[in-house]
Amino acid sequence: MDTSKFAIPEIIFGHGAIKHVAQCALRLGARRVLVVSDHGLERAGWVEKLFDILAYDGLEWVYFNDVSQNPRDYQVHNGAEIYLEEKADVVIALGGGSPLDMAKGIATIAGNGGRIDDYEGANRIMRPLPPMIFVPSTAGSGSDISQFCIITDMQRQVKMSIISRSLVPNISIIDPDLLLTKPPELVVSSAIDALSHAIESYVSKLASPFTENQALNAIKIIITHLEPAVETRSVHHLEQLSIASTWAGMSFSNASLGAVHALAHSLGGVSDIPHGLVHPILLPAVMRYNMPECLEKMATIGNIILGPCIRSRQDLAAMGIDQLGEFFKSFGVPVHMREIAPDDSKLEHICRMALQDACMLTNPRDADWKDLLGICLEAW
C-alpha cells in the first residue's frame, strides 16, 4: 500500500473526564440525547452519574439498555426507532464494546434508514450519522476509536462487520476511573482484547508507521501493567491499560485486524461467546501461522514479551508466542477452544464463514478455510 490514512476522533482523557460529557453534547447541538448503556454500568452507578451530569446542564435524555453482550440486529432497529420517535439528536454510549457498537448501529439506522445488514461491509454508509459521544468503560474494545461496528445478524447467525469512517465517534471521553469498578475478569479479558488488537494490527497488511508505533506501545504497556493492575487495582496501572487500549484502537481502526478477529466474529455468530474469551485461545495459534510472512515483526513482538535477550529473529518470534500463551494462562483464562466451544462439529462452517470476514483481508498470510481449520484444531 502506497497511501495510508490515519483518522481518530477527538479524545478527552483523564480521571473524572466523564464530567465533560454534557458540555460536549451541547457543543454538538444536543437538546435531547439517546443514552445507550447496559445493566453492568447501571449496577456500578455510572449510568446514574451520567444522568446527573446531563441534568446539571439541562439536557433531556432517553435511555436505551437492551444490549446483549454481542449486539443484535433487532436491538439496533428497536433503538433507532426509539431515537427517531423520541426526536433525540445526539447519541451518548457508556460501556464496553457492546453498548458502543449498539450505539453505532442505532446512529447508522437513524441517519440512513433501512436495515442494519444493508450496511455490512466497507463504506456503504452514504448519509451522515447523528453526533456520537462514547465513554468506554473496559479499556479493550477500541470501539470508541475505531471505524468498525460489529452487529450479529440473528437470521444468518453471523457477526457482521460494518466499516465506515462515519462510524468513528465525534468525541471519545476516556476516564480510567470507570475501570475501578470493573471485576478483575473483565479487566483481564478487555486487556487481552486490546493486546489482540495491537498485535493483529501491527502485522496487518495495512500497518503504517502511524499505526505501528501505537501498536507496539500498546503491547508493551499491557504486558507490563496487566499483572500489577489485576493484583493491586491501583489507579496508575488501570490508567496505563486505558492508554494502551486507546493506542491499540488507534492502530486497528486504521490498519485493521487479522484472522483472530475473523474467526472470533464467526465463532461469536454461531454461539454467543463473550468476545474477550476468544483471543487468549486463538491469538498464539494465529501468530504461529502468520509467522513465516512477518518474521521480523513477530520477532519485535517477541522481544517485547521476552524482555531483553539475545536470540535469532526466528527464536525471538517463536519463543515470544510461547511466552504469550504462558502469560494468558497465568490469568486463569481458558486457553483451549474446547473449553468455550460447544463441540467441533461446526468448526468447518465457522472457518468458511470467517473467510468472508473483512478482517481476513489484512491478515499477513493468506489462508483458505482448511488453514483456518488447522489453526482451530491447534487451539482445540
Add this chain to the structure above:
Amino acid sequence: MPNMQTSLEDLIGIEHSKLGFFQELRHKLEEIKRSNQELEDQRREILAILDGITDLMMVLSEDLRIISVNHVFREMIPDPEPEGKYCYTIFRGEDHPCPECPAFRSLSSNSVCRATAIFKLSDRNMRFDMVASPLKNPDWPQHRVLIFKRDVTLEKEYQAKFYQAEKMATIGVLAAGVAHEVNNPLAAVVGFAEGIKRRLPQLERTIDGELYGDLKEYTDTILKECLRCRDIVKTLLTFSRHAPASLSLVALNSVVSDTLRLLQHELSKRSGIQIKMELEESLPVIKGNEAQLKQVVLNLLTNALDAIKDSGCITVRTFLERGARLCLEIRDTGCGIPPEHLDKLFEPFFTTKPVGKGIGIGLSTCYNIVHDHGGSIQVSSNSGQGSSFTVVLPLSEECALEESL
C-alpha cells in the same frame, strides 16, 4: 452476501470521510428554496387571478367584520382601512346587519347563497348582485364567509331600456294598424260631410233659417273634428313609420331657433314666461331629418309651456358632451313630473293633460324620432320644481373624427 467485494482500499477508504451534515443541510436548503420559489410562483398566480376578478370581493367573519378585501373594493369604497369594520357600517351606515344579507344564510346552510340589493355609494344608487360562500377551516377560531358583489346598475338600466324599446315597437305596430283601419272610414265620413256641406246652400231657401243654421254648424263641426282625427291618424302613422327619413346635414342651433319662431305667436300671449337661450356656438353639424327634429323640439317646448302655469322660465341649451355627443336640453320651472309617471312618459297615449287638450302621442313620437337618429332622451324632474329633458344625439362619424382631430 453484500460484503464480498471488500478490498484493502476499502478499508483505507481514502475517498471516504466521516460524513457531516453540511452537505445534507445544503441539500435541504436548496430543497426549501425550490419549494419556496414554487409557493411564491403559486402565490403570484393566485394573486393575479384574484386581481383579474372585477367583482367587489371581501372575506367576512361570522359577525360580518371585514377581514380582507380586494382591489375593486378599494377602488369603489373610499374607506382607506375597511379591515375590522362591519360590512353593514360601510355599505349602509347601519349598526345592525341588513335583513336580506345572504352571509348568514350561506353559513347556516353551508352553501352558496345569492341576493340582490341596492346600496347608495358616493351618492349614487347602485345595484349589486351578491354571492356569499361559506369558508370553513377547522384551524380557524370561527367560520368566515366570502362575499362577491357585482355592480349590475348599468346592466339593469340597459335591461329596462331594452324592455321599453321593445314595448314601444310593439305599440307602434299596433298604432299603425289602428290608424290604417280608421283612415278609410274617416275618408268616407269626410267625403259625405263635404257632400252635405256642398248641398246645404240648396236648402237655405226651403227650410227654416234656424234649422239651416244648426245643420251648417253640425256639418262644420263634423268636418273640423274629422280633420282633427285625420291629423291624429297621420301622427300615428308617422310615429309608427320605420322607413328611414331622408337625412341631411342639420345644424341643431338653427333647428332650435326656427322652432322658436313658430311659437312666437303663442309666446306673445304669455308674458309671464321667460325664454333663456344658452346655445353653444360652432357646434358640429349632425346628420338628421330637419323636419322630424323640429317636431321634437316643438313637442318639448310645448310641453314645457304647458307645465308652466302663469310665470316661469324655460332654458334651452345646446352643448357638446364628451366630444362625441350633441345635447339639447330644455329645462322648465314648471309643475314637474311625479315620480310614478316618469316610467310611462314615452308610452303612446299616456297623458296628464285634460281630455281634448292632448292625446299623449307627442313624447312617444319624440322618442321614436330621436331613437331613429341613434340618440336618446333623458328626463329628470322634481315634482313642483320643474323638469329637464335632454336629447342626446350622436355625431356622425366624420364629425366625430374631425372633432377628435
